[in-house]
Amino acid sequence: MATATEPATLTHWIGGRSDPRPAERHHEVTESATGEVVARVPLAGPEVVDEAVTAATAAAREWGESSLATRTKVLFAFREQMHARRDELAKIVTREHGKVLADAAGEVQRGLEVVEFACGLGHLLKGEMSAQVSGGVDSYSLRQPLGVVAGITPFNFPVMVPMWMVPVALACGNAFVLKPSEQDPSASLLMAGMLAEAGLPDGVFSVVHGDRVAVDAILGHPGIAAVSFVGSTPIARHVYETGTAHGKRVQALGGAKNHAVVLPDADLDLAADALVSAGYGSAGQRCMAVSVAVCVGDVAEPLLAAVRERIAALRVGDGTEAGTDMGPLVSDRHRAKVAGLVDAGAGEGAELLVDGRGLEVAGHEGGHFLGPTLFDRVRPGMAVYDEEIFGPVLVVVRTESYDEALTLVNESPYGNGAAIFTNDGGAARAFEHDVSAGMVGINVPIPVPMAYHSFGGWKGSLFGDLHVHGPDGVRFYTRNKVVTRRWPDPSQRGVDLGFPTSR
Ligand code: NAD
Numbered sequence: 001m002a003t004a005t006e007p008a009t010l011t012h013w014i015g016g017r018s019d020p021r022p023a024e025r026h027h028e029v030t031e032s033a034t035g036e037v038v039a040r041v042p043l044a045g046p047e048v049v050d051e052a053v054t055a056a057t058a059a060a061r062e063w064g065e066s067s068l069a070t071r072t073k074v075l076f077a078f079r080e081q082m083h084a085r086r087d088e089l090a091k092i093v094t095r096e097h098g099k100v101l102a103d104a105a106g107e108v109q110r111g112l113e114v115v116e117f118a119c120g121l122g123h124l125l126k127g128e129m130s131a132q133v134s135g136g137v138d139s140y141s142l143r144q145p146l147g148v149v150a151g152i153t154p155f156n157f158p159v160m161v162p163m164w165m166v167p168v169a170l171a172c173g174n175a176f177v178l179k180p181s182e183q184d185p186s187a188s189l190l191m192a193g194m195l196a197e198a199g200l201p202d203g204v205f206s207v208v209h210g211d212r213v214a215v216d217a218i219l220g221h222p223g224i225a226a227v228s229f230v231g232s233t234p235i236a237r238h239v240y241e242t243g244t245a246h247g248k249r250v251q252a253l254g255g256a257k258n259h260a261v262v263l264p265d266a267d268l269d270l271a272a273d274a275l276v277s278a279g280y281g282s283a284g285q286r287c288m289a290v291s292v293a294v295c296v297g298d299v300a301e302p303l304l305a306a307v308r309e310r311i312a313a314l315r316v317g318d319g320t321e322a323g324t325d326m327g328p329l330v331s332d333r334h335r336a337k338v339a340g341l342v343d344a345g346a347g348e349g350a351e352l353l354v355d356g357r358g359l360e361v362a363g364h365e366g367g368h369f370l371g372p373t374l375f376d377r378v379r380p381g382m383a384v385y386d387e388e389i390f391g392p393v394l395v396v397v398r399t400e401s402y403d404e405a406l407t408l409v410n411e412s413p414y415g416n417g418a419a420i421f422t423n424d425g426g427a428a429r430a431f432e433h434d435v436s437a438g439m440v441g442i443n444v445p446i447p448v449p450m451a452y453h454s455f456g457g458w459k460g461s462l463f464g465d466l467h468v469h470g471p472d473g474v475r476f477y478t479r480n481k482v483v484t485r486r487w488p489d490p491s492q493r494g495v496d497l498g499f500p501t502s503r
Contacts, residue, residue, distance in 0.1 A: 008039045010185060012048055012209055013192040015055040016202025019048075027182040027211065032098030032328040033318040035366030039096075041185045044210040046217035049177070052206040053223040056148040056175035059203030064145040064173035068122045071171055077198035078167070079115045085194065086112070089159055089187055091320070096184035097158060098327040098368065099282045100319035104159075110448070111163030114469050117451035118167035124474045125172065134502040137486045143478035145173030146225040146249065150218045152239065153188075154231040155181035155330050156285045156390075162188060164455065165228045166195075166205065168473040175204045179218060183330055185209050219243045226476065228468065229253065230287075232388070233414070233460045240463035251464035251476055253287075253456060255388040256416035259409045260290045260445055261431065263402065264297040266421035270443060272306035274421065278445035279394035280314060280326050280372045287461075288417045288439070288446040291389060292378075293396045294405045300398050304353065304376060307394070311354055311372045317361050328361075328368040329391060335368040338391030342373055345384035345395070351376040356392060380408070388414070402427060410436045415458030419445050438462065 007028070011018040023042030031038045042048075063071075082089070090104035097104070129140040151165040162178055169176045180188040188207045195205050208214055215235075218224060219242040226249035229239040236254035243250035260278070262271045278290040295303055319327030329335045339357050346352045356371025370391060378385050378395040385395060399405045409418050419441035420431040428442045438457035441447035449455050449470065456467025466472040486492075 007037045010039050010041045010189060010209065012042060012044060012052070013189055013205075013207040014048075014052045015206070016196055018189075019051075021048075027209075029096055029183065029185065030331060030368075031095050032330055033320070033361075033364050033367045035332065035368065039186060041182050041209045043182065044208045044214040044217070046213070048210075049208055049214055049217035049221060052177045052208045053148055053221050055203035056177055056206060057223050059201055060145070060147050060175035063170075063175060063201060063204045064147070066173070068125065071173065072119055072122065074195075074199045075115060075119045075167060075171055078195055078200070079112065079119060081194035081198055082108070082112055082115060082191070085190070089190060092187045092190060093158055093184065094319040094327070096186060097155065097285075097330055098319055099285070100324050100327050103282055104319070107157055107160045110451075111160040113451040114163045115167045117469065118171040121168070121171035121474065124471060125478070133484070136489050136492060137484060137502075139482065139484045142481045142483065143172070143474070144481055145478060147174060148177065148224050149174045149226040149228070149477060150177045150179065150224050152179045152215055152218065152227065152229045152231065153181055155183040156282070156287065158184040158187040159191070161230050162191065164230070164468045164473070166191075168469055169477045170200070170204065172474060172477040174477055177206045177208060177218070177224070179208050179210055179214050182209060182211055215239065216242070219248070220246055222246075224248060226250065227252075228476070230468075231255075236463055237460075249476065251456075251466055251468065252462070253468065254461050254463065255390075255414060256287045256289075256457060256461050257292060257388055257412055257414045258288060258290050258417040258419070258437075259292040259294050259412065260419040260421065260441075261294045261296060261402070261405045261409065262299050262303055263420065263422040263424065263427060264299050265423050266299070267423065267443075268299070268303055268306055271421040272303060272310055274419075274443075274445035275303075275307055275394060276310040276314070280311070280392045283326055283329050283370070284392040285330065285390055286446070288448050289390075290419065290445050291394065292385065293394060294408060295396055295398050296402055296405050297400070300376070300396060304374075304396065307374065308354065311374060314372055316359060316369060316371050318364055318367070326372065326392065328364075329370055330368065332368050334391070335370050338370055338389055338393065341383055341387060341389050341391075342393060345375050345378070345382060345393075348382040348384070350378045350382055350384055350395065380411070406431065406434055410434075413460045416461035417441065417447055417457070419443075419447065438467065
């Protein structure tokens with residue numbers, strides 16, 4: 001166990017066990033609420049990635065050919081493990097990430113729901129059949145696993161985002177190499193142990209820790225057929241371009257700047273609750289956080305009053321303590337970046353209504369805290385509008401009309417989520433149809449789809465064609481094969497050099 005003076009040394013997980021080899025490079029993992037170093041995580045070089053891929057390749061064939069019943073049994077057992085140890089997982093997330101325990105428990109629950117979806121995956125692997133496409137000829141399709149696939153995940157959901165990928169890929173019959181965020185890597189090791197306990201054969205799931213060196217080794221490795229990535233837009237673009245240049249199937253989910261449009265007829269209490277919850281939950285470190293409120297017509301004054309009232313009631317502190325609404329940011333570096341953007345916003349003429357930069361949490365002077373921050377009269381061209389802040393900063397843009405608001409949302413280079421608050425069904429329907437975003441909320445601020453739908457954005461929020469989990473996840477982790485079959489029938493013999501057509 002780590003103490004203040006002795007951080008734990010984490011290991012990779014390869015071939016079904018921890019891999020205790022000494023590493024040349026490490027990253028120091030901090031407890032976000034105190035700033036204390038709690039673990040040292042090894043940063044893999046290409047040779048470690050290669051060993052994980054070799055173990056995965058050796059295991060992939062047998063796993064891919066195992067019966068659906070066998071795979072389902074392992075996933076059910078994994079589901080039981082995760083369910084039984086969900087509090088332990090949530091505590092690890094809170095410690096390293098900083099989000100409050102209830103939020104961490106919610107993340108574990110949403111990850112579990114994808115495991116549960118994967119337990120029933122046989123339903124989506126059935127393929128399609130057309131009888132008698134020609135005389136005595138049938139045609140049918142099969143979906144087969146890809147082999148070894150990899151996942152590269154961000155710091156902000158160290159349980160849920162790996163679970164968007166791993167259970168679906170395994171249920172489809174693939175072996176999986178996970179490269180979690182080096183900032184909060186411990187949860188991935190706990191889940192690796194649970195998969196082993198659940199009966200997953202050695203090598204089918206590995207965890208390789210690392211930074212860009214490990215990522216680039218994954219992208220260039222010929223033994224990896226596909227890569228799922230979730231993280232910021234510049235890295236997502238790099239992963240997509242490099243991975244596809246190496247002939248891999250890639251889905252790379254990027255950053256976001258999610259807008260919530262509030263129309264004058266909206267229920268303003270509901271809208272204010274939603275903006276504060278989705279703007280400051282997890283200290284704004286969610287890809288589906290609302291970071292821009294677009295106030296249409298005369299809605300800004302009453303809405304801002306309601307938002308400020310709610311911000312004043314928020315309790316910021318250590319996420320493990322009962323009653324805390326918002327925890328710290330993940331690292332000191334990230335805190336400095338967010339504070340720098342708040343400086344920029346104030347310098348560019350945005351109206352700083354609530355300033356969280358000076359916040360101090362007694363007894364946690366080394367923690368990475370920054371209080372809820374609110375800007376009014378923000379415009380495109382200001383850094384606080386153009387950049388993804390990924391912190392507890394909500395910016396308000398005022399527009400004259402719905403059309404102006406829609407244009408603003410659609411001109412954003414991001415397109416993850418977008419929401420509208422209104423009681424007008426026609427306006428909501430027009431928004432749902434016209435908005436350029438992959439996930440839309442109507443009086444719902446964070447429209448994260450359930451496990452049996454797929455999650456993904458548009459524009460700079462996703463590079464690739466398929467979203468994660470749900471039906472798209474199954475398509476991503478399998479390839480289609482179409483069989484055309486007939487049984488010999490003497491009446492159909494004879495050479496015919498014409499192009500085959502149905503008869
Ligand atoms: P990040 O892009 O810094 O890191 C993501 C992963 O890439 C990590 O595993 C990291 O080790 C690796 N990485 C970092 N720098 C790299 C480099 N130069 N080359 C190769 N790999 C590199 O993202 P983050 O800070 O961990 O997470 C926050 C970001 O993720 C935000 O932009 C957020 O919007 C985004 N995100 C998006 C979604 C989504 O569904 N679209 C979900 C969660 C988070």
